Amino acid sequence: MVDKIEGRTPEPDGDDDSPEWTDAMFARAKPAGEMLPPDAAALLLRRRGRPRITESMRKRQVTLRLAPDVIAALRATGPGWMARAEAMLRAGLALDEGK
Numbered sequence: 001m002v003d004k005i006e007g008r009t010p011e012p013d014g015d016d017d018s019p020e021w022t023d024a025m026f027a028r029a030k031p032a033g034e035m036l037p038p039d040a041a042a043l044l045l046r047r048r049g050r051p052r053i054t055e056s057m058r059k060r061q062v063t064l065r066l067a068p069d070v071i072a073a074l075r076a077t078g079p080g081w082m083a084r085a086e087a088m089l090r091a092g093l094a095l096d097e098g099k
Contacts, residue, residue, distance in 0.1 A: 033041045074081045090096075 032044050035041075036044065074085050077084055
């Protein structure tokens with residue numbers, strides 16, 4: 001809207017310090033792994049975030065109907081009550097922890 005003020009012209013989008021890349025510039029470009037020392041390249045190129053979980057280990061959402069007093073007792077244990085409920089189910093079913 002400011003550009004519509006009489007007598008004003010919009011500023012150019014270009015920047016002399018960082019010109020738009022040409023096809024020749026892209027042709028000369030090399031991957032960071034080839035240009036940087038190995039230790040710097042390893043830091044730059046490493047994968048970030050949480051490691052992927054295999055499909056067999058991934059948890060699945062289910063609907064489970066429980067009596068109100070059971071839910072109240074579980075919730076009364078405080079934050080993390082769902083994880084503790086899972087641990088109780090595992091213990092009751094004699095399953096290995098986390099498998």
